[in-house]
Amino acid sequence: MTSKTDIDELLKKCVQCGSCVLICPIYRATGQEVFSPRGKLYYLKLKDALPEKFDDEELAKDYASTIFTCAFCGRCVEVCSSEVDLIDIFREHRKDTVKLFPKVIQIEENISDEMNVYGLDNEMRAESWTMELEDDFPDIEDKIYSEGKTSDTVFFVGCLMSFRSRHSNVLKSIFKVMEYIDEDYLVLGGEEFCCGHPLDLIGKVEEADVLRAHNTEVFTNTKAKTIITDCPGCLEALRDHHKIDPSVRILHLTEYFDEKIKTVPRKLNIKLKYHDPCELFRNNEVIHAPRNLMKKMGIDVIEMEPSCCGGGGMLRVTNNEIAQDIINQRIVKEKLKEEDTCVVTCCPSCLEQFEQSGITTWDIVEHLAQAISTEEEN
Amino acid sequence: MEKLRRIVIGSNASIFQKIDPDSNIKVFAPTNEPEINEAITFARENNLPITTKGGGSGLSGACTGASRKKVIISTMRLKKVLELNFKDGYAVVEPGITPDELNEIIQQQKANWKFFIAPSSRDIATLGGILSTDGGGNDAWLAGTMIDNVLAVELIDYNNNKIIVEQLEGENDKLKVKITSENKELEKKLQEANFSLMDIAGSHGVLGFISKIKVVIKELPDTGELSYAFVHCDNLNAFGKVIYDLIENNIPLTYGESIVQAEHPDIADKTNPPMFIFEYPRDYNDKMVEIIKNIPFTTFSEVDLEEFEKKKDIRINLAKRNPPEGYQIALFEGFGIYGENLLRYEEIIKEINETSGKNSFLPFIKYGHAPSLWHVGNDKIKGIIMHSREIRPINLTRDLVFNGIVDLVETCEKLGITPKPEHKWPFSKTTVKHKRLAELTKVLGNNFNPFLLDCTLEELSELVF
Numbered sequence: 001m002t003s004k005t006d007i008d009e010l011l012k013k014c015v016q017c018g019s020c021v022l023i024c025p026i027y028r029a030t031g032q033e034v035f036s037p038r039g040k041l042y043y044l045k046l047k048d049a050l051p052e053k054f055d056d057e058e059l060a061k062d063y064a065s066t067i068f069t070c071a072f073c074g075r076c077v078e079v080c081s082s083e084v085d086l087i088d089i090f091r092e093h094r095k096d097t098v099k100l101f102p103k104v105i106q107i108e109e110n111i112s113d114e115m116n117v118y119g120l121d122n123e124m125r126a127e128s129w130t131m132e133l134e135d136d137f138p139d140i141e142d143k144i145y146s147e148g149k150t151s152d153t154v155f156f157v158g159c160l161m162s163f164r165s166r167h168s169n170v171l172k173s174i175f176k177v178m179e180y181i182d183e184d185y186l187v188l189g190g191e192e193f194c195c196g197h198p199l200d201l202i203g204k205v206e207e208a209d210v211l212r213a214h215n216t217e218v219f220t221n222t223k224a225k226t227i228i229t230d231c232p233g234c235l236e237a238l239r240d241h242h243k244i245d246p247s248v249r250i251l252h253l254t255e256y257f258d259e260k261i262k263t264v265p266r267k268l269n270i271k272l273k274y275h276d277p278c279e280l281f282r283n284n285e286v287i288h289a290p291r292n293l294m295k296k297m298g299i300d301v302i303e304m305e306p307s308c309c310g311g312g313g314m315l316r317v318t319n320n321e322i323a324q325d326i327i328n329q330r331i332v333k334e335k336l337k338e339e340d341t342c343v344v345t346c347c348p349s350c351l352e353q354f355e356q357s358g359i360t361t362w363d364i365v366e367h368l369a370q371a372i373s374t375e376e377e378n
Numbered sequence: 379m380e381k382l383r384r385i386v387i388g389s390n391a392s393i394f395q396k397i398d399p400d401s402n403i404k405v406f407a408p409t410n411e412p413e414i415n416e417a418i419t420f421a422r423e424n425n426l427p428i429t430t431k432g433g434g435s436g437l438s439g440a441c442t443g444a445s446r447k448k449v450i451i452s453t454m455r456l457k458k459v460l461e462l463n464f465k466d467g468y469a470v471v472e473p474g475i476t477p478d479e480l481n482e483i484i485q486q487q488k489a490n491w492k493f494f495i496a497p498s499s500r501d502i503a504t505l506g507g508i509l510s511t512d513g514g515g516n517d518a519w520l521a522g523t524m525i526d527n528v529l530a531v532e533l534i535d536y537n538n539n540k541i542i543v544e545q546l547e548g549e550n551d552k553l554k555v556k557i558t559s560e561n562k563e564l565e566k567k568l569q570e571a572n573f574s575l576m577d578i579a580g581s582h583g584v585l586g587f588i589s590k591i592k593v594v595i596k597e598l599p600d601t602g603e604l605s606y607a608f609v610h611c612d613n614l615n616a617f618g619k620v621i622y623d624l625i626e627n628n629i630p631l632t633y634g635e636s637i638v639q640a641e642h643p644d645i646a647d648k649t650n651p652p653m654f655i656f657e658y659p660r661d662y663n664d665k666m667v668e669i670i671k672n673i674p675f676t677t678f679s680e681v682d683l684e685e686f687e688k689k690k691d692i693r694i695n696l697a698k699r700n701p702p703e704g705y706q707i708a709l710f711e712g713f714g715i716y717g718e719n720l721l722r723y724e725e726i727i728k729e730i731n732e733t734s735g736k737n738s739f740l741p742f743i744k745y746g747h748a749p750s751l752w753h754v755g756n757d758k759i760k761g762i763i764m765h766s767r768e769i770r771p772i773n774l775t776r777d778l779v780f781n782g783i784v785d786l787v788e789t790c791e792k793l794g795i796t797p798k799p800e801h802k803w804p805f806s807k808t809t810v811k812h813k814r815l816a817e818l819t820k821v822l823g824n825n826f827n828p829f830l831l832d833c834t835l836e837e838l839s840e841l842v843f
């Protein structure tokens with residue numbers, strides 16, 4: 001955990017050069033320095049130097065709203081050659097200012113009541129999609145963990161995929177590919193608790209640790225050697241914050257399938273624009289696996305600027321309008337509507353963000369399911 | 379958000395960052411001309427001076443207006459390209475666009491065309507700011523500084539009068555211009571004062587609000603195949619001699635950068651300064667080898683593109699690096715070393731380092747575009763603009779900063795170092811530029827960045843964190 005002294009040190013490192021301003025999606029969307037990474041740090045520096053000028057509740061609230069208006073895409077950290085870890089600073093300040101920003105309190109309540117971000121009955125985690133997939137996978141119930149069941153591989157589904165109907169086709173694709181590679185696996189169902197990532201984003205670390213301790217215990221019970229997930233936020237939480245036995249491998253789905261699948265029976269021979277999920281490629285450094293996998297599938301990848309879609313850092317909750325502006329700008333910049341290109345990605349949140357804005361978008365695994373399929377289907 | 383906006387607008391890359399937020403009475407971020415006029419009218423009606431801010435990457439602090447009451451106009455939302463003309467080789471732009479943004483738009487239409495000014499800060503510095511500091515980049519040797527690439531400027535004064543200053547057709551002299559304004563009396567006075575593009579370049583926002591700029595855009599020159607080389611020097615006099623001889627021989631370097639000193643193990647190990655990073659037409663390879671061979675204590679190594687790019691990357695990020703322990707500070711920016719001074723580089727660096735060391739600022743990193751060129755008054759100077767970063771003393775006080783800067787200015791004056799006006803403004807009441815700006819404010823009024831002409835070092839040193 002970053003201490004107050006560490007944060008002060010990081011702030012001193014910032015020379016205010018401005019390299020992080022124009023690359024920040026929030027700045028690009030708002031055009032306001034108060035929302036820029038440099039501006040947010042300047043506020044803190046000046047507050048430290050002239051505290052008497054900052055004794056103002058309204059001002060503190062306004063600042064809190066800017067601190068919560070961040071997609072946690074990490075691009076500012078990437079460009080900063082003064083080695084300022086802005087994400088650490090923002091996380092720490094979210095912790096200090098969360099009480100001034102009531103919008104996120106509902107999420108905290110949902111998680112503490114029901115162990116998932118939506119506040120729905122956690123037992124419904126698997127139920128919401130098992131019914132839909134029963135016809136395709138008659139023994140799907142067997143794959144859902146209950147005490148005593150073990151498996152080498154555990155698939156951590158994550159809140160978004162568990163509860164939102166758009167993702168049942170992604171789940172169906174994942175299960176198909178698992179069958180194809182003949183891999184036994186378990187999903188945790190009602191025993192899967194939120195990975196704690198959303199709580200981490202609002203600085204509720206202790207609360208997040210409680211969820212993680214539970215998940216870790218269940219992983220131990222399953223005797224899993226590999227844990228896989230499609231959600232980059234969950235991946236980060238599993239890798240960096242769950243105290244899972246170091247011998248257990250924690251992989252993104254694309255890393256896992258890239259390892260398992262050397263070739264596919266049916267090359268797709270299509271061109272798609274690939275959106276790198278920020279949390280996957282910057283925070284988890286998963287860059288090559290999705291591209292390798294797509295190459296094997298016969299997907300000709302059109303690269304896009306590695307910038308945010310507006311779906312990270314809980315931005316849709318904290319400032320939906322800006323999240324929408326960010327995706328709209330991205331659509332225009334990448335000419336996604338004019339060129340009528342489909343987008344492919346591998347993060348449930350990014351996928352929704354593009355789709356909700358009218359862009360046909362697929363998860364890589366949905367294409368993978370086609371590439372391994374011998375049936376003629378679209 | 380209003381108060382927050384007034385606080386955050388003080389953010390800038392100079393050492394003058396402790397700006398009293400209450401001094402920023404109102405902040406405007408116009409997106410078009412009526413909004414610019416509205417901001418200026420507000421200032422006039424409230425009898426407040428105006429400070430214009432671009433990207434805030436300037437190292438002089440001139441975009442802050444210090445802690446004096448003022449209106450700030452940010453140009454960061456004025457980014458439109460109003461005209462792109464490939465036939466006649468120009469672009470007309472709003473002042474808030476950056477070189478990177480302009481080049482992206484140019485290259486969407488013609489991939490091998492470019493606006494040529496490339497300061498290391500080109501990801502944030504705006505064309506308005508670059509013009510106001512007469513900025514240049516590592517290609518200044520060939521492309522010149524901003525003034526060499528400006529064809530016309532539209533300026534708005536405190537009364538919202540528009541003034542258009544255009545280079546005469548077929549002329550390349552920036553002093554010979556056509557001035558037009560709807561205010562004919564003002565137009566006449568400016569003509570009488572021989573107002574020119576040279577005055578606007580490096581004027582630090584004192585003369586008015588730059589609202590449009592017409593800049594040169596060009597096709598990338600056909601340099602043929604390029605060569606890449608590092609030149610390492612055993613001592614600093616050899617380093618200075620390399621610059622001296624390259625200038626004498628007028629080698630058309632397409633990229634010239636140097637690392638003079640680096641008290642950082644990572645950088646020192648990777649670069650072994652003093653050293654140069656060069657790119658030039660392959661046709662000049664023999665000439666380059668010969669020049670360097672004739673300079674004792676130098677080693678010439680031809681390298682491949684990949685190695686070149688790696689060093690370029692290290693160099694471009696130097697300005698922002700921190701020492702392994704403690705933090706950097708840019709106490710005094712832009713040492714302009716040229717002429718015979720290049721041949722006594724060792725002595726010059728020793729004096730500079732002793733001066734800063736005596737004031738508790740330990741030398742950290744020195745680097746710069748070299749060979750490069752800049753303007754002092756109307757003269758073009760060729761040499762190196764050397765940037766310097768020191769290690770910030772743990773207990774930094776206002777007096778330390780004050781004395782450090784005063785001593786460095788004295789050292790520079792003694793040694794005949796002439797920094798670019800952009801960096802020297804706070805200390806430059808005796809310079810030609812300062813006097814000229816003061817003269818012009820008699821015609822244009824003293825309402826834009828007036829502090830620049832009358833601030834004291836004491837006032838400035840109060841602004842250091």
Ligand SMILES: Cc1cc2nc3c(=O)[nH]c(=O)nc-3n(C[C@H](O)[C@H](O)[C@H](O)COP(=O)(O)OP(=O)(O)OC[C@H]3O[C@@H](n4cnc5c(N)ncnc54)[C@H](O)[C@@H]3O)c2cc1C
Pocket residue numbers: 016017390391429430431432433434435436437440441453473496497498499502503504505506507508509510511512513514515516581582583584586587588589697698800827
């Ligand atoms: C990391 C780093 C690297 C740098 N590298 C270089 C380099 O290679 N070469 C170089 O020359 N400089 C360099 N600089 C300095 C700086 O980037 C330049 O001085 C740049 O030109 C400033 O542009 P800006 O838009 O940030 O202007 P600001 O800092 O915002 O303002 C600078 C001055 O311009 C005035 N101004 C801005 N816009 C207008 C306008 N529209 N009308 C009237 N006045 C206006 C302001 O009032 C102020 O006086 C570097 C700085 C940093 C932090």
Ligand code: SF4
Pocket residue numbers: 013014015016017018019020021037038041076079080081082083084086698
């Ligand atoms: S890039 Fe780094 S040093 Fe520059 S303003 Fe941003 S945080 Fe500060």
Ligand code: SF4
Pocket residue numbers: 023024025026027036037069070071072073074075076077086087308
């Ligand atoms: S993490 Fe992304 S959204 Fe947040 S400040 Fe940095 S660049 Fe902007």
